[in-house]
Amino acid sequence: MPSAFPARFRRLALGLTIATGLWSIAQADQPRTEVTAFDQAIAEAAYAGAAFDEVIGAFYRDRAYRPIWVGDDAAARGRRAALLRALRGAGLHGLPASRYDPEALRAQLASVRTTRDLGLAEVAMSRAFLQYASDVHSGILDPSSIDDYIDRQPARPDGLALLRDISTGDPKDVLAGLAPQSLEYRRLLKERLNLLRIIQAGGWGATVPMRKMEPGDTGPAVIALRDRLVRMGYLRRGLSARYDKALERAVRAFQHDHGLKPDGVAGKGTIAEINVSATERMKSVLVALERERWLGDRGRKYVLVNQPDFTARIIDDGRETFRTRTVIGKNVHDRRSPEFSDEMEHMIINPSWYVPRSIMVKEYLPKLQQNPNAAGHLIITDVRGQQVDRGSMDFTQFTARNFPFDMRQPPGARNALGRVKFMFPNKHNVYMHDTPEKHLFKREVRAYSHGCIRLADPFDFAYALLAEEVGRVDDPVGFFQSTLKTGRETQVDLDRHLPVHIIYRTAFTKPKGGLEFRRDVYGRDAKIWKALQQQGVALPGVQG
Template structure:
């Protein structure tokens, strides 16, 4: 039977007119009961889809035919149900993506109009699941002002279009991030769920501090908990011996603690953390990995704020690593999370004081003493250096302060001898610092937001090695001039500033870090509100 549809121009008319034309054509083409059924289904699809522009656009393009509910759609339905059954494996809310609820609706729906409404409902569920799995359940910027990462969202309608063009199971298998990190996080999630199902790590350690040579019940609890975690073999020792000390050091390294082998208050706090808390960190890390579902670059710089480390990654391998100092845990100093591209470095940099620092920190000092902070130049809007004695700083406020402040190049410059630039609207970059003592601390959150490097020269050498045969010699020759000099990178390098309290290693333990800004706690609360729950696996 040949169906006569409206012309392309008629189909292009928006709203009810286009829909009525389509229904009229279907009605004229089909006799009796079949005509009523087709008309009811298509009309129900069009009406149900009208409230969602993307879904409505898709169904209009396919003449309001079904893609889920027909006899020829079995493979697509089966693939969707199979995918929903694995939603919990990805840390997604199982009630929201319940395959049993969907199957029950499918089995109970027979009426053509109800089937049309169900058709659209399934597409809405599919779009929700596909985007949640590929680019995250949450919108980062709604959780924390420091989550400024641009999530690589795909057009919603493209999921429906591409599903129609693909093998259904292959399409669903390709949705989640296809990174080694995501795969390893999923394995760690299952390991922790199994551990919880078996009772966890046993009793916590009731002590405030334990040192080598100690003995007694608390040492036994320490020994047993380290053994349950896999840091030491089973033994009967009741003394804090060399073997326990070594195990404590390995635990400390895996949790970003100073590896002194002493179970102090900080170490015991992390040691007593429950597997449920660690599982939360892993699920949050998986959500963050979905937000970050984009190519990183064969060579890129990765800064993990919670780990206080900056790394150069070449073809998935760490080729350089240095300690960092990151933004202090204060509302206007926390380092944001985002990605950009490093284009150049500046040797012998000037420090152009951010206005917030000039007005909040230095203006009060100048009001007390106009000759304060003499190492800083104060200039007017035309860049002319002003005579401090001619200015009444006490008459100025944060809003009316009209000057700029600059620290010229020097060894004591706040930026040290080099800064690494990836121009961005947050005015965040990597740089040297004269405050070297901070790098010896365990928690290194002290800056105004920029990332300070413990080994900036070596970092520069590693970057410049791609474009000069003698990167160290070149760097030192420019440095010796004392002049502020911009050096462009011939191959710009992506920079990714991330925040992971749980991350994996290709050939080692999953690493856990403290939630220095409380961001992961807020993300977990938001995930739980969406229905994400911890699971345990019996076995």
Template sequence: MMLAVFRRAFGVRTLVSLLAAGLVCSGSARADVQSTAFRQAVAEAAASDRELAEFYRETEYRPVWTDEGSTAQARRQALVQALSQAGMHGLPEARYDLDGLMARMGAARSLRDLGLIEVALSRAYLAYARDVQSGVLEPSRVVYEIKREVNDSPATVLLGDLVRADAPRQALRALPPRTNEYARLMKEKMRLEHLIREGGWGPAVPSQKLEPGQGGQAVIALRNRLVAMGYLRRSASTLYDGAIQSAVQEFQRDHGLQTDGIAGPSTLAALNQSAAERLQSVIVAMERERWLARDRGTRHVLVNLTDFSARILDNDSLTFQTRAVIGKNVGDRRSPEFSDEMEHLVINPTWHVPRSIAVKEYLPQMKRNPNAAGHLKLYNRNGREVPRGAVNFGAYNARNFPFAIKQPPSSRNALGLVKFMFPNKYNIYLHDTPQKALFEREKRDFSHGCIRLQQPFDFAYEILSPQEADPRAYFHSVLGTGRETYVQLEQHVPVHIIYRTAFTQAQGRVQYRDDVYQRDAAIWEALRKAGVSLATVQS
């Protein structure tokens, strides 16, 4: 397939003959290239795209692709190669219409034809470059809670960079994200595609729960599935023995499940996901990687909502990791996705109850019982505390409730004893919590949107380590005062709240997680409508 594409690309007789005949040439004959017919055709074809038209005006309509000589030929070759491999990146191949471009090049008969082809090649290049560099989709139009601004590079920049490049092929190869994550996702994509062509992982496991010591056909199906997935060596055992239990535990670790070695409902649901469904997750993850900022920060915090985790990374190496609780999967409580910079910590924080929580949750309680939620205090517009007995709660509703509600610092504070602030318009931050038992759950979506940390003190020590000789001692000296204290970070730390149902590790298997908010399902459907396909047989 690839060989045929290249033969067509570099053996277009009509285009080559036009070039050889001097209808399009370079050097002293540049005036021929800029003939009225060619210029008019380029101007006409580019007119509907302001940036593209601007590029050609600024370059006096000099051809990028249809000039004679090795430079333009190298650009054509690089473009054809990139477009023929667009599917490797999970892109909508039909959008770039390589076959149509080849047909038009083969049918060229005049300078006007070449002018139109010139712009068609530029349009295909720009469509591909923007898709592979910053994504096929506009995130917030697919999922409202994805608060990422993805800005396409201007045509003048993309084409200008290509024109200035000494090696066009390398210039196009530099367009996709140059991250280890993206490279490993591409590798997983190719592995799954090969696996699907070979028949996938075989039959699903027909059971709701399997435990060590059991036998029968369902256990055999479990055994075979684990062998096909690479978690278990080939075996003739028909019993759920120690080897199968260990394999199940390893599978559970790779899928964010409780590692009890029992194939319960959640484990079997993950096991029975097809290779094609996993491939969809990988393609979506590649699109999401294209949305994320190229410069993550030498040190940064990565919160993966589907993994219920928060990590600190230095030079892409894991420095610290802790479990997290995320926003509940209802209404406006789902945690948004965005990036910002952590600026300070608040030790012994006061909880300023968000108005939405105050009027939706606490005002109804206080109407029923004025002394409800006694750990909270009311304050008027002047910042003075108002006694509960002085308030007729029945006179207020969500629109006219005039009080601010706060919880003073304490070990019972809803924010715990420390919060990590990256000021943003979504009022999202990381924080401690007194509800420690929630971290033992497999699925941890319980908050109003903020991210709760299981090990907030250890997280704080690591965040403070670049500026404190003994971060633990410093932290506890402030904590011991009992007073709300702001600790500024000398160097801000980028925070990226992401959502990945497929993500990689430097060592080990690719990790998969449940689509807790069904965001990846929406993204896959949007990609499918845009023309992305698995291009393989479902397993």
């Protein structure tokens, strides 16, 4: 027991006599029948109504109310010290230490005078442990309450199993294993510390005047740009007042790391991103940590779509093996791409496009009411699947509520889904597909779809997926191209399903160190940050 705890606490923990209705921790492994003040203190918590407390009650009943935290043996002291250390370090994970109040726990332990006090302290320690374990493992927020388009249900840890683990295992190992074990989470923890040091040192210095600068320019604004990029680590310190090749390369590197067109010209969009403070960037990192806690286990190999980055990648054992640009949902209600995880099950080569009802009634019905031959690339069918004669149909008699037809675009080069789509069946009816609108991939911000994920290189993506079908598809390119040339709609099932994670990260790490940032295209991170603040997460006080 640390010396800061009073002797009376040590005496209570070491031995409490049965004669006074108490019990001896030293003999707690022996059968007993009497109800003690210690038991009653724990039982009070068990009936408090909270899920944690029900778990706590079950745990202590199963072990005949023997304590795991407040004993004076080496094991209890080790658990107690490890837990208090973890709670004090909650901020390292972007969690609010005030949520667990380790100093209040320490004070409660130090003020113990009766066996009942001892029991309440034991329960308080277990409650703090379970709260911290749930938060650091699965996050402190309920994702679905933040935004309707965030479809995440974090898997909360089994409290009873956790209490059993901490009571029998190495407490340091148990506590260290609570947080996500993904490579990205570990990197984010490291980059959070690096960013914190920058903030504490005053940030990245003075902001840059909001004016366009390009190679060859000179003057105070160029010096300010150079100084800021030096502080950010993109450029070595120098005295030149000219926008030279070195500065141009630094601007390109910054643009690459922030999802901007890497032209080496410091336009207003680039300057605006350069002027974002280190403290503001910390918000994105803390939100990314919370989001990573929601995601859970990514799997060894998976497809990763990061919406603000407008990319889709295949990650294999931490290494990127494929990347392509994407178009995501337009930033308007009912068209934003949702966040969720599922499994890639099959692809459809030469797909038909079955027009979603929302698009039929909102976009095509008004056109058909004005001109029955509008949208001639679509086949209209009735409930029996028979093609409707447009010329004999009065579409003005229908409304969005009673429109009785289906609409389909047959396979072809101009099909809205392009020549291939990739299916991971889900309630959002969102999937990945080709597109004839290739020009959109040249744009910096690519939010134009109805919610699905369009791929710039869909054929290469198909080859990568088919390469996994070892023994079944020996020549992925040849197999795909021969199927494509038939022109027939063909479903190709994948024997090896691949996890698909459609995520939203405005801050993410680079494999060799450092961070990349993206703009909050849907404003979701701003909502999450506000919710984190309401739970007590705070930023460092120094602006920079």
